[in-house]
Amino acid sequence: MKSLKEILKSLEGLSDIELFVIDLFCGAGGLSEGVEEARLNGKRCVKVVCCVNHDKNAILSHDANIPDALHFIEDIRTLELSPINIIVERIRQLYPDVMVMLHASLECTNFSKAKGDQPHDADSRTLAEHLFRYIDVIDPDYIQIENVEEFMSWGDMDKNGKPISMDKGRLYQKWVRNVKKYGYNFEHRILNAADYGAYTTRKRFFGIFAQKGLPIVFPEPTHCKGGRQDMFTKLEKWKPVKEVLDFSDESTSIFREKPLAEKTLERIYAGLIKFVAGGKDAFLIKYNSMNKAGKYQASGIDEPCPVVSTQNRLGVAQVCFLSKQFSGHLESKNVSVEEPAGVITYGLKPLGCSLDCVTRTGKRFTRGIL
Known part of the structure; x- marks a missing residue:
């Protein structure tokens, strides 16, 4: 990683930069x-x-891609800000008309609905409050915030770490008012990446604070x-996610070795009913995921995929089995491709599909790879 002296030197000759x-x-x-x-x-x-960023590996990756920036392996709450102040002062000395933006993709885990009924970390939910000392030192022209939609519901929590519903959004509104007191205008949008x-259909909150007189512009959707x-x-x-999935590479999951849980198999079954019965040969499966009604909705590959989180809950299910259209009772008409095909007669018409779960009139058994 480059030193402060090297970064200051690299700022020269950037007259085309406006932000x-x-x-x-x-x-x-x-x-x-x-x-x-x-x-x-x-x-x-x-x-x-x-x-x-507080994570060393993240910073090492970041530095490899953005080498001409000063990197800090530090918690934003404890970072000493004088090096950043020196850089900002040098920028304004070299380029008086340029603008400086402070961007913060605030930690979202303890706001996100993906947290479910688990207790929320109250300290994590206050990270936005630590931006004020950065505003004092940097005096940015723009402040941009990115988070989950639930960031706008930021409010007090009870003694069990659960958000108090009647207090929903109070602290968020208070925080916005306090930032605006520095002389900023504010607008926000919920943008869907798709x-x-x-x-992916990843939806996120984007908030922009701009000093008086500066425009606030959000991109126009293209899809x-x-x-x-x-x-x-x-x-x-x-864009359909199937365009970027390699269905020929079944491989082996790097995340799990143990057999799939009963609930996961039920989700796969739901996907089979929704997509395979509807003429599709593949769909997406999310582990450990239910909606508020306790039901699972499988995702198709003809649309963007849902948010890919760090919990490694998303997989591709591709269905393969042999189906006899004639002869035999219902229980024996579908045969896994992991087993012998049986006698091939002029009446056998195999239907292709690959998945570790196939159904025999509603019954499940695991085969193959998910």
């Missing part, structure tokens, strides 16, 4: 990569200069579910 970015919670570098790829009239226009050509074309709008269909 310099400080990336808190930078992770392995997704946001920073997008920033570095931004172009205006064909020219690079944005540069990441400081990156903060609406912008991604292969929508089902597509749309009329006098005023032309939107492409959401």
Whole structure:
């Protein structure tokens, strides 16, 4: 990783840059990569200069991709800010008309509905409060926040770590008001990645604070579910995740060795009913996932996939078995491809499918690979 002196030297000769970015919670570098790829009239226009994350491996990955930035393996709550202040002052000295943005992809686990009924970490939910000292030191032109939608429900919790429903959103509204007191205007949107050509329906809250007089602009969607074309709008269909899945590579899961749980098999069965019975040969399966009604909805591969979280709960199910259209009772008409095919007669018409769960009139048994 480069030193502060080296970073200050690298700031010279960047007259085309119009926005310099400080990336808190930078992770392995997704946001920073997008920033570095931004172009205006064909020219690079944005540069990441400081990156903060408490995880060493994430920072090492980030540094490999964004080497001309100052990296900190540190908690944002305890980071000493003088090096960042020195960089910002040098930027404003070299380029008086450029803008500086503070971006924070705040930790979302203890806001997300994926947390379920588990207790929420109260301290984690206050990370946004620690941005004020960065605002005091940096005085950014823009502050951009990214989080799950439930961030807007930030409120008090009871003694068991459960959000108090009647207090929903109180602390979020208070926090927004306190940031605006620094002289910022504020707008937010809930954006769906699939609406912008991604292969996932990941929905996230994006909030932008801008100093008075500066514009706040959100991107216009390029896609929508089902597509749309009329006098005023032309939107492409959401991209199907099957375009980026390799169905020929069955491999072996790196996440599990033990047999699938009964509930997982039930989800696979639900997918078989919804998709295979409907003429599809593959679908997506999520482990340990139910909706509020206690039911499971399998996802198709002709639409963007759901959010891929760090919990490794998403897999592809591809169905393969042999089906006899004639002869024998119902129990014997479907045969796993992991077993002998039986006598091939002129009446056998095999139907292809691959999955560790196939059904024999509702009964399940595991075979193959998921």
